[in-house]
Amino acid sequence: MLLELKKVTVSFGGLTAVNNLDLQVDEGMIFAIIGPNGAGKTTILNCISRFYTPCSGQISFKGENLLTKKTHKVLASGISRSFQNVELFSKMTVLDNLLVGLHPSLKSSLLSNAFKTKKNKQEEEAAKEIAFEILELFDLKHHANEEVRNLPFGIQKMIDIGRAIISKPKLLLLDEPVAGMNIEETKKNAELITRLRDEFGITILMIEHDMSLVMNISDRIAVMDFGKKIAEGTVTEVQNNPKVIEAYLGEVQEDVGT
Numbered sequence: 001m002l003l004e005l006k007k008v009t010v011s012f013g014g015l016t017a018v019n020n021l022d023l024q025v026d027e028g029m030i031f032a033i034i035g036p037n038g039a040g041k042t043t044i045l046n047c048i049s050r051f052y053t054p055c056s057g058q059i060s061f062k063g064e065n066l067l068t069k070k071t072h073k074v075l076a077s078g079i080s081r082s083f084q085n086v087e088l089f090s091k092m093t094v095l096d097n098l099l100v101g102l103h104p105s106l107k108s109s110l111l112s113n114a115f116k117t118k119k120n121k122q123e124e125e126a127a128k129e130i131a132f133e134i135l136e137l138f139d140l141k142h143h144a145n146e147e148v149r150n151l152p153f154g155i156q157k158m159i160d161i162g163r164a165i166i167s168k169p170k171l172l173l174l175d176e177p178v179a180g181m182n183i184e185e186t187k188k189n190a191e192l193i194t195r196l197r198d199e200f201g202i203t204i205l206m207i208e209h210d211m212s213l214v215m216n217i218s219d220r221i222a223v224m225d226f227g228k229k230i231a232e233g234t235v236t237e238v239q240n241n242p243k244v245i246e247a248y249l250g251e252v253q254e255d256v257g258t
């Protein structure tokens with residue numbers, strides 16, 4: 001097992017955003033967390049990426065206690081994430097945004113010419129090679145030197161995922177990877193997520209409201225409601241679970257499985 005949450009609880013004042021959550025994600029899975037707005041999904045990702053510390057419970061990654069790690073050490077341990085609202089440097093080029101993903105602290109050393117040693121330059125060249133591989137994979141090479149702010153939102157979201165995988169993570173956390181995308185972009189991103197798992201061996205843990213995407217590409221789904229996991233299983237198991245239908249999927253049943 002790659003990632004394990006045991007009895008994780010997160011409270012904000014009087015509000016319990018995540019309540020006694022157990023979750024296990026095996027290596028090589030595309031694992032989706034779904035649930036209505038405010039169910040606690042983003043809070044879970046924020047705990048795994050160590051932006052938040054749970055009030056109680058344990059989180060382990062590759063068998064190691066993740067909660068003893070500081071936020072800036074999480075990337076080095078093999079966990080990377082994308083954001084619900086794309087968090088890119090809009091005035092920087094696509095290429096430079098990818099390079100920042102290698103390590104946030106490389107931003108200044110990579111991009112300013114001052115104080116560059118021969119070793120720095122070699123590192124930068126190696127990093128650029130990886131960045132171009134990703135651009136090739138995403139079919140975005142032609143945008144490499146364009147400023148991010150000039151590109152459509154769908155492409156910005158892909159660049160955000162590119163930034164997240166340049167560090168070659170074992171686990172990629174995706175927060176609504178197709179939110180705001182049109183049907184064509186959604187289809188492209190679904191293929192991309194599957195390829196990241198199949199060709200790069202990256203385990204995916206994603207939050208997504210787009211039920212057709214979730215049902216099409218997930219190996220396993222956990223359903224959250226008011227901070228609690230109310231169901232978990234394969235696509236078919238979740239689709240047929242009366243609790244899920246009642247609490248969440250009922251109103252969108254017609255979308256499910258299409």
Ligand SMILES: Nc1ncnc2c1ncn2[C@@H]1O[C@H](COP(=O)(O)OP(=O)(O)OP(=O)(O)O)[C@@H](O)[C@H]1O
Nearest residue numbers: 012015016017035036037038039040041042043044
């Ligand atoms: N930093 C915070 N301070 C206070 N309350 C918070 C904080 N972060 C989240 N919450 C609250 O915790 C609950 C769970 O929020 P969370 O963002 O995890 O839900 P979500 O399932 O991701 O929702 P959405 O689908 O709308 O993104 C909500 O009631 C939210 O208002």
